[in-house]
Amino acid sequence: MSHSLLTRIWMFYRDGFREMTLGRTLWAIILIKLFIMFFILKLFFFPSFLSGKTTEEKQQYVGEELVERANP
Amino acid sequence: MFEHIDTSLIDWSRAQFALTAMYHWLFVPLTLGLAVIMGLMETFYVTTGKVFWKDTARFWMKLFGINFAVGVATGLILEFEFGTNWSNYSWFVGDIFGAPLAIEGILAFFMEATFIAVMFFGWNKVSKRFHLASTWLTGLGATISAWWILVANAWMQHPVGMAFNPETVRNEMVDFTAVALSPMAVAKFFHTVLSCWIVGAVFVVGVSCWYLLRNRQKEFALGSIKVGASVGLFAAVATAWTGDISGVQVAKLQPMKIAAAEGLYNGGNGMPFTIVGDLKVPKMLSILATHDIEGYVPGINNLLEGGYQLPDGTTALSAEEKIKRGQIAITALDAFRKAHKAGDETTASTARKTLDENVEYFGYGYIKDPSHLVPNVELTFWSFRIMVGLGGYFILFFIIVLIMSKKEKLAYMRWLQQAALWTIPLAYIGSQAGWVVAEVGRQPWAIQDMLPVGAAISKLQTGSVQLTFFIFLILFTVLLCAETGIMLKAIKKGPEETKNRK
Numbered sequence: 001m002s003h004s005l006l007t008r009i010w011m012f013y014r015d016g017f018r019e020m021t022l023g024r025t026l027w028a029i030i031l032i033k034l035f036i037m038f039f040i041l042k043l044f045f046f047p048s049f050l051s052g053k054t055t056e057e058k059q060q061y062v063g064e065e066l067v068e069r070a071n072p
Numbered sequence: 073m074f075e076h077i078d079t080s081l082i083d084w085s086r087a088q089f090a091l092t093a094m095y096h097w098l099f100v101p102l103t104l105g106l107a108v109i110m111g112l113m114e115t116f117y118v119t120t121g122k123v124f125w126k127d128t129a130r131f132w133m134k135l136f137g138i139n140f141a142v143g144v145a146t147g148l149i150l151e152f153e154f155g156t157n158w159s160n161y162s163w164f165v166g167d168i169f170g171a172p173l174a175i176e177g178i179l180a181f182f183m184e185a186t187f188i189a190v191m192f193f194g195w196n197k198v199s200k201r202f203h204l205a206s207t208w209l210t211g212l213g214a215t216i217s218a219w220w221i222l223v224a225n226a227w228m229q230h231p232v233g234m235a236f237n238p239e240t241v242r243n244e245m246v247d248f249t250a251v252a253l254s255p256m257a258v259a260k261f262f263h264t265v266l267s268c269w270i271v272g273a274v275f276v277v278g279v280s281c282w283y284l285l286r287n288r289q290k291e292f293a294l295g296s297i298k299v300g301a302s303v304g305l306f307a308a309v310a311t312a313w314t315g316d317i318s319g320v321q322v323a324k325l326q327p328m329k330i331a332a333a334e335g336l337y338n339g340g341n342g343m344p345f346t347i348v349g350d351l352k353v354p355k356m357l358s359i360l361a362t363h364d365i366e367g368y369v370p371g372i373n374n375l376l377e378g379g380y381q382l383p384d385g386t387t388a389l390s391a392e393e394k395i396k397r398g399q400i401a402i403t404a405l406d407a408f409r410k411a412h413k414a415g416d417e418t419t420a421s422t423a424r425k426t427l428d429e430n431v432e433y434f435g436y437g438y439i440k441d442p443s444h445l446v447p448n449v450e451l452t453f454w455s456f457r458i459m460v461g462l463g464g465y466f467i468l469f470f471i472i473v474l475i476m477s478k479k480e481k482l483a484y485m486r487w488l489q490q491a492a493l494w495t496i497p498l499a500y501i502g503s504q505a506g507w508v509v510a511e512v513g514r515q516p517w518a519i520q521d522m523l524p525v526g527a528a529i530s531k532l533q534t535g536s537v538q539l540t541f542f543i544f545l546i547l548f549t550v551l552l553c554a555e556t557g558i559m560l561k562a563i564k565k566g567p568e569e570t571k572n573r574k
Binding site: 012016017029041048050 | 146241530558
């Protein structure tokens with residue numbers, strides 16, 4: 001019964017994607033956009049500023065920054 | 073303001089965040105607004121059995137799909153920026169921000185991804201009622217996502233339900249309910265979501281009027297206008313009502329924002345509301361801000377000088393005093409961390425006590441001059457007038473459209489059809505202006521009273537922020553052009569009629 005339900009869900013999605021018209025263009029836009037966001041922007045332009053630091057180092061860094069910026 | 077940080081870095085970081093948020097907000101309101109309208113149309117189909125409503129709902133669903141596909145995930149860029157450009161802020165807010173955003177991400181993915189598939193693929197494959205439920209649940213999923221985003225934003229406007237831990241330099245959530253259901257979050261959610269319904273309604277009425285102007289799909293257009301304008305009128309009135317609730321909260325919790333939105337330098341009791349220039353409505357500002365005709369509304373100078381009586385009977389502190397207490401809090405944080413690291417717990421305990429006593433003024437310790445506490449008054453003032461003025465216009469617009477539609481005159485009133493078409497950009501302008509008031513009006517704060525933008529940003533090269541600013545500008549403009557192009561093509565094609573329609 002559960003196998004049959006899974007098959008029906010699979011066929012529902014498969015047929016839905018096959019019958020798409022405008023949806024193909026929209027999926028192309030979504031995939032290109034996600035590729036640009038995650039494989040270009042995130043990777044090359046938006047690394048986490050605190051990455052590479054341990055939790056203690058992050059606490060230390062931000063703690064020092066917050067004190068330093070108040071006391072020129 | 074910050075000698076350690078180039079002020080142009082602060083400005084570019086803010087500009088970059090504003091750009092991405094504003095572009096993201098071009099997509100969100102239409103998604104939330106169309107979700108309600110197409111849900112209602114499909115409900116009419118299921119309850120009356122008229123295929124006309126099915127075709128009508130399907131057409132608006134197609135436009136919803138275009139907008140959703142182009143807009144989806146554009147909000148994630150804001151999260152990239154938190155990690156890269158706003159690292160101090162991201163660390164400082166801790167799990168307060170993380171929890172709502174994580175819930176938002178999971179809900180958005182599972183609810184929207186599941187039911188949107190049934191909504192688009194499920195016609196003739198699932199029962200009418202299951203399909204209808206999926207359509208409403210798609211809209212509900214998007215709306216619940218908006219709730220958590222707005223909870224996070226409301227917390228920045230009025231931080232509640234947390235405690236600052238000087239050991240970790242993070243705010244830790246101590247009361248989830250206080251964060252999720254803070255009055256600021258509730259008011260902001262209803263005001264924002266209802267305003268999105270206005271955008272959806274204006275879009276439906278405007279596009280439908282385009283068909284009337286072209287003498288095409290008259291029955292479809294008039295049917296859509298009736299639903300769109302009804303939703304629009306309800307939403308416009310409800311947005312004004314929730315705006316009033318929001319206004320009282322802002323006056324109490326962010327009085328500088330109200331003073332800037334009014335261009336009010338010297339406040340007092342029974343204050344008038346400025347429409348423009350010397351055109352004023354007597355007592356109206358006091359009524360709007362305090363719900364009391366003689367209520368006291370402080371101006372910018374009063375807020376900086378302090379000394380007036382607060383609603384709880386205490387006396388307002390001056391900006392100088394708040395700055396002094398903020399500096400004490402930051403010095404105590406430094407002393408606590410040094411003592412704690414050295415194992416001197418007695419000194420650490422004393423410093424912690426001092427910090428706790430002054431922590432509510434923590435952010436003021438970064439302010440070098442009281443004048444830096446005043447946001448851009450002109451921008452806030454005019455954005456507020458655009459938002460309120462357009463809100464009033466939308467109420468009038470929907471009333472006229474509904475009356476003319478009921479009298480069956482709308483199909484022949486070309487001036488009103490053209491006005492409806494040109495109202496579409498006004499809906500977006502009104503929506504954006506609302507966010508300008510909310511965000512510019514609370515500057516210099518990233519988190520109200522706790523962290524100014526200059527302390528919140530990462531120490532990056534200004535050039536790298538400028539570069540990503542222009543990358544986003546190009547990327548989002550391309551996306552917007554794609555959306556507009558595909559949308560216009562779909563609109564020109566028009567709705568598809570079901571064969572053997574009764």
